[in-house]
Amino acid sequence: MALKYELKQKEVWDGNMAAAHALRQAQVDVVAAYPITPSTPIVQNYAQFLADGYVDGEFVMVESEHSAMSACVGAAAAGGRVATATSSQGYALMVEVLYQASGMRLPIVMTVVNRALASPLNIHGDHSDLYLGRDAGWIHLIANNPQEAYDMTLCAFKIGEDERVRLPVTTNQDGFLVSHTAQVVKPLDDDTAYKFIGEYKPKYPMLDTKNPVTYGAQTEEEWHFEHKANQHKALMDSPAVIKEVFDEFEKVSGRKYNLVETYKLDDADVALVLMGSAYETAMLAVDKAREEGIKVGLLMPRVFRPFPYNEVAQKLKNVKAIAALDRSMPMGTTGALYNEVAGALAANGQSAIMTNYIYGLGGRDTTVEHILEVIRETEKNAKAGKRVTDLQGFINLRGPKLSFN
């Protein structure tokens, strides 16, 4: 039996330590992983827990991220709780297998520490890896700070393993800004955390060899569409379960999470949509802007997939102008968050003026002042009743002004 870890009511953890403790408390049966900056400490911390007797499960240090996710799929299909951690290039190497995990409906949990994608190489935080995996059939939860990284990881197991869902889940935190920034985290004690997640409930386990099953059959043109539709339905239906899990989590932790988080949005004319650590920076900017008399609020999809488009539209129905901030270079179009929000509004007959900002790539600083500038620009659109600023702008980019219309 694994030893219980004596935790204080308040711990000072960075996002990596928070995620590692959540994995430990979930009593994961198999963790298969390959270290990569900036998620490496998750793997190292977990290894130390194992070395100190706090973990009963298997810890498989594979030779690549591709093998990490492959081993996770093999382990999950075998029939037990499975998790891993990765970032960036490692995430990219896993992509092929991410689709396999979701298609086989295996509730693997992956704690992702978001980082830029090469080339050129960069080890710092942005959302390129998250966006790379957005169509892979996983649920993607967003955490803005170490506390949320911990909380979302616990919730991820309960959501993914629910028999109504049975899908893999990533939890996302910004590289370095969250993963390596120590803050106060209030953890649950080991028993409470495990009780919240619950025992793993197997479905078609390969190790039940009395009932042999085949995973990974080939479905050609007669079948593939039906299978993908079935899987998509499970993902589209999952918000009901996500809400339930968030409600239950509130009961044990006192912390309330929602499909869509907002800040001072109720009376706002101007809204910023963004996710990740910059959301917290933006909160400070909103406070300042309100001192300037700008009625501005924030919105963040806590769940990036399935994208809560109706909830997003509902929350934004009274705003006049919206700026969607994407922390990834969309390469040839507007950012993913812009597209999602614009689609959500269009689907609901709403016509707030929308603009797109690209920011924070490769760990580029985004300060309160930068966001204030965005708020002021967006307010111009609100006031004019039409778009008078650029469609796509770039925050804190050095050199002559770059913009697209």
Added chain:
Amino acid sequence: MATPKEMLTDWDKVQFGAVLPAFEDPEHKKRSKFHSYNYSVADWRVEKPVFNRELCIDCDFCWVSCPDSCFIVEEVVTKRGKKQAKIVGINYNLCKGCGVCVEVCPTPIKSLLMFPEYVDNEEALKQWPKKDK
């Protein structure tokens, strides 16, 4: 390879995760409708092997080298109490007519021979080569 009509299901009735259980009744080893054992590849054949039980010495070479697990085996117990496999027939649903079994059959007059698909097995047995007297 078209799926037989009775097996086609709608998007809301497909197997969860495309997972296929091998058995309908695992305890009695009753294979499920998803098992290829219940599928037929007989239409791949233009020639079929015909089995002549009278000439067979149960060396089981055909059983071990058949790529399609076609040879139907009956377990018999010898006087010394040893388990032995007796070849009793061919599952023509599974046979693709490759002819390996005929090739490896070691009896002086082969106990397996290829015949055109349309020739009736009883007729084939009548046409079997005879021993020189």
Added chain:
Amino acid sequence: MKKIGSLKEFACTPDRFQGGHRLCPGCAHSMIVREVVNATDDDLVISTATGCLEVCSAIYPYTSWDVSWIHVGFENAAATISGAEAMYKALSRKNKLYNEDRRVKFVAFGGDGGTYDIGFQSLSGAAERGHDFLYVCLDNENYANTGGQRSSATPLGAHTSTTPRGRVSYGKKQKKKDLTMIMAAHGCPYVATAIPSTKHWKDLATKAAKAISTVGPTFINALSPCTTEWKFKPEETTEIADLAVETCAFPLYEIEDGHKLKITYRPKVKLPIEDYLSRQGRFSHLFKPENKWIIEEWQKQVDEYWDYLQRREEAGV
């Protein structure tokens, strides 16, 4: 370890890999697979790399497997099975096994593409980590599933769809990679070569039984003559495999603990390599006068390798 006695006895084993699959008529893959899965009475969990076996044995809504089976990708059969094996260990430690009364063994199958080439890293990693599994390479010396492209297992001079013979080409210019020895060099406790053959059925079944019962990563490289891409008649599959052994083009041997080499079959009279090459369409161009040197080179390599094996066996290293 399952005792492999007479074939009459072995044939009483209920098949766990069934027909109705879509492998080519006369395919050696299924001959090998049947022998391997029948060589143990333990329960099995199997992973299979993308390739002929995978594509043909699990076409939805059908499966040919009576055992638990998974296919994930081309390059990760070993990583996948290592995950399943890790889960078995974890559940065993936590007293959460599904069937306490059954012992489960782990086997991975891959073609030479999934083993020698794209899946090599995954195999090397899983072997180094010491997972308890058997990896069987179904070596048909080309990417048969996708139309016969060259692999690093394709031998010298072979025509493949990406090393075609032509006016200025004699086929593949490189020799076959020696994967069996590379796996032995990993320190795997058991490594062997095998063929599907009535003459050598027991060699394969015994090696499979041994490999499965050996704790740790084990490897069998099974030559799988490919009627479609090697261009011979479907009924000749086992005969071609026998010729590979009788000419020493593919010698049968085993290596224990990474170094103890034992030749498991010695041809009474080593046949000339032409006897093997001439039976396969992929080598037919080698018999043109201008390509005679390739056959000579083949013979030289075969002789040298056979000599090397014998000397290693004698020296006990």
